[in-house]
Amino acid sequence: MKNKTFLLLFLLYSFVALAQPAQKTAERTKWTEESIKSNMSSRPFNPIEGIYKSYQRDGMPHYKIGIIKDGPVYKAIILETEVSGWKPGEVKAVFEPGATKGLYSTKWYMSDKTLYETFSNVDLESETILSIELKDTKTLQKRVDYFIKTYPVAGNDTIFKKDNSIASGSGFFLTTSGIIATNAHVVQGASDIEVTVNGQSGVSTYKAKLLTIDSPNDVALLKITDSQFKGVEAIPYSIIESQEIGSRVFTLGYPLNDIMGSNYKVTDGIISATSGIADDGRYYQISVPLQPGNSGGPLFNKDGNVAGITTAKLKAAGTKTENVNYALKSSYLLNLYKKVSKAEGILPSSRLSGKELQDQVKVLKNYVCLIKIY
Template structure:
């Protein structure tokens, strides 16, 4: 029995991964080894794309019944080492090491770059049904490449056979970068949010979004996402996780009049608030996202008085975005969320932004006129979104 179980486990593992490994002949077997890929990376004369490298693959397979209720969920940890390398305009994925030698050298598919840095379109075909599926794969600041495949109905029917009853199957893939690593342990582009604070091109974001960046880009100015602007750091307050940027680009003149005011006075528990930003762009896209809630506490983690706790949900990518009160006044800057609590997010109080601006040699006046006060939320968002931007920090 003890000899049979490892073989049975290996068989089941291959069966579950078969849809990813057995794609049609568009993606041929690869010849790279871990050694040859390391040589390619270390000897590259031009900058590598963030997706190029060696990754450890983990996947989670979840089955749901016809009502959408989860029936089973299995996590398969660190099964393979996968190499990803440029092949023309695309990037080939290849299994470098696996417990089953027969899987080594198999292609796992191709990744196509998108207009969003760190986001790639992954497409695969399932055998024997021929059904296909697409997913957006995104690289995060924590060295993860992740994507979720919704298995097509034809394939689910084939895999479940007589047990099929309008079931659904999703497979969530996470690849952890093993090589190369930057000094900070992360590679590629970090995407956050930011907002205009003065017509002369001054922008607010979090220090952790831009600290250490070799290049900073701003997207979404006046709602135009096809145009990007270069920016530089003017001032930082690392203790309070704040940074002031200024657009430094010959194509930029100035922002339109800023429609919100800044409210440095402390908000009260129970006040309604809302957040604008660009979270999880790789999977959620570049359209601005609105979440709302209340001030849950006038202190942050461990009673930190520099922050608010709010119930408005935030995600990775919201960092540096604005927190508004019900009248559209800026009262905070989004910083983080609690990883172990529901609906517990944190924002730096606006008074610390005011203090940072006052330390500048070339101080500028804060927005004073609130043009959105008293308007319905949709009208407020329509006006404010033109001044909330995507911040891309290249490392």
């Protein structure tokens, strides 16, 4: 009898335990107000980044949040709130840049931590007001909540550097110590150069300098000079000097990053010709789609080796052209690299041969970088 009673109580307890709703949780980070300010003061930042306070009206609770870049997205971190269940350091929202500047696809976690997908907008004129469209959980009526930026202070340009780059392009590592290849036209005339790497440990931005340049052939080498840079793992690709017509090729790069977003993009195609405009033998004609910002990126062959540097797309006056693009042959890159004293040896063959494209990209994206000049 005792055994039956115990079994009955156990089953009843189990049923009650299973019937309880799962406790909602939020991502926990180590960000604080001080660390967010320190991070922003040391680099260019997006208008959405900063410290905000909620505009309290119609029962809107008090929130103090910090928005900081995390890879290709921006996360709102709770700094202060009167709402029970929320703790400093937890992620309140995730913002993904949209095609229109200042507009963000948003994952917003409500007071009870349920997910609500919506959109947000930063007033680009003042860069101090963040508006978020939400739905009142009681009335089910849509409303717009506002957050007022309190940091950085408007007009404090002597301390904070906005993302006021004058041009951007792509590049790729030649050595583990931070030598990077790109097009000469990407960095020509730059006062300052920054490279952003989407590596295994996350997204990092470093200062770099022009190491050497070959303007006639549109190729340049950069060197990361930032003390925070600790090197990259062994380069997984080689440099191949020739490709046949019809060979499959692809590129990774950062085209139109201010519009298309800050994440890397992959496009593929074939070698259409072994010469460029007016039979210029320095270039391949390729069917790989290119956009502004792809310049300086690597052109990989099917084995994941570098065959060239993506350089330009054809824009012929008075003629409609579609998908006619060019890449500088890698021999011109090698010629310049050999002039660099004490240059590291380049891997004789790729470690990625025979792998599927998606598997190659998972590795190669760690060695392709966004280049911004100021």
